[in-house]
Amino acid sequence: MAQNWTEDDITDQSGRTVLVTGANSGLGLRSAEALAAKGAKVLLACRSLERGEKALATVRTASTGGAEPELIRLDLADLGSVRAAAATVRKSTGDGLDVLINNAGLMASPRQRTADGFERQFGTNHLGHAALTWLVMPALRAKPGARVVTLSSVAAYGARLDLADPNFEHRRYNPGSAYGQSKLANQVFALELDRRLREAGADVASVAAHPGYTATSLGSSMASAYRNKALSTVIGLGNRIGELVLAQDAEIGVLPQLYAATAEGVNGGDYVGPRSFGGLRGYPTIVTPLRAALDRKLGSGLWELTARLTEVTPDPA
Numbered sequence: 001m002a003q004n005w006t007e008d009d010i011t012d013q014s015g016r017t018v019l020v021t022g023a024n025s026g027l028g029l030r031s032a033e034a035l036a037a038k039g040a041k042v043l044l045a046c047r048s049l050e051r052g053e054k055a056l057a058t059v060r061t062a063s064t065g066g067a068e069p070e071l072i073r074l075d076l077a078d079l080g081s082v083r084a085a086a087a088t089v090r091k092s093t094g095d096g097l098d099v100l101i102n103n104a105g106l107m108a109s110p111r112q113r114t115a116d117g118f119e120r121q122f123g124t125n126h127l128g129h130a131a132l133t134w135l136v137m138p139a140l141r142a143k144p145g146a147r148v149v150t151l152s153s154v155a156a157y158g159a160r161l162d163l164a165d166p167n168f169e170h171r172r173y174n175p176g177s178a179y180g181q182s183k184l185a186n187q188v189f190a191l192e193l194d195r196r197l198r199e200a201g202a203d204v205a206s207v208a209a210h211p212g213y214t215a216t217s218l219g220s221s222m223a224s225a226y227r228n229k230a231l232s233t234v235i236g237l238g239n240r241i242g243e244l245v246l247a248q249d250a251e252i253g254v255l256p257q258l259y260a261a262t263a264e265g266v267n268g269g270d271y272v273g274p275r276s277f278g279g280l281r282g283y284p285t286i287v288t289p290l291r292a293a294l295d296r297k298l299g300s301g302l303w304e305l306t307a308r309l310t311e312v313t314p315d316p317a
């Protein structure tokens with residue numbers, strides 16, 4: 001592993017197809033640009049087609065003669081949209097997908113529900129991505145050495161994953177707690193998926209990553225989601241101060257997920273994050289997963305709960 005691994009260290013991605021969720025902005029867009037610049041065919045999965053078209057033009061400009069990037073309509077908060085997007089991906093790629101980057105997410109939003117009635121952060125950040133992963137797994141299994149990269153967060157530290165009440169139906173809702181739970185679920189799912197892939201003998205690696213504290217549009221989106229103008233202003237100001245003092249820019253924050261997706265020597269079950277300032281900043285390195293993510297009982301419980309809530313058949317079964 002290079003001491004200060006950057007986008008320049010990404011090997012030639014020609015002939016490879018990558019699906020990136022939330023590719024219209026932030027780390028998703030940056031990932032799409034970087035991979036297209038290395039020759040990959042990038043599928044941009046976006047909720048807003050208008051913003052997606054703008055991102056598509058940006059990625060097309062960054063492309064260095066690789067395959068034409070494509071836009072996929074995907075609303076992770078609607079399992080009907082997830083199923084349709086997965087079907088489109090499988091058809092478009094001819095069941096050949098090299099990398100899935102589960103990047104999209106909501107952060108600390110006020111209490112809302114998905115189209116299917118789930119708490120919106122858990123439903124979007126975890127359930128939508130888990131369902132998508134299972135539904136496109138046949139396309140991933142068809143390509144040797146395929147990878148699934150799922151984005152967690154430092155917010156997972158200290159978080160609690162309540163399998164008995166994941167949708168906050170019987171406990172007081174807290175935006176930060178709900179976000180932390182969803183990002184812990186991402187990490188738990190990533191490692192459970194890898195365990196099951198290895199048990200099934202599949203040549204697919206599931207890797208988790210987190211960007212540390214990175215200045216993206218998530219903070220501003222979180223602030224604007226609050227209907228109370230005063231509260232929205234305070235949250236936005238707090239985010240801005242934090243970004244100015246502690247946050248790294250997206251060009252550095254994106255490196256863990258790009259490393260997880262492309263670097264040699266990455267193994268299934270690895271967790272990639274920044275190496276400095278307690279994991280908040282710096283170049284990517286392999287870090288230790290949370291104890292909860294290593295808990296097989298919790299992983300199995302989340303796997304079964306996810307299958308029941310989404311009504312998607314897990315793959316591997």
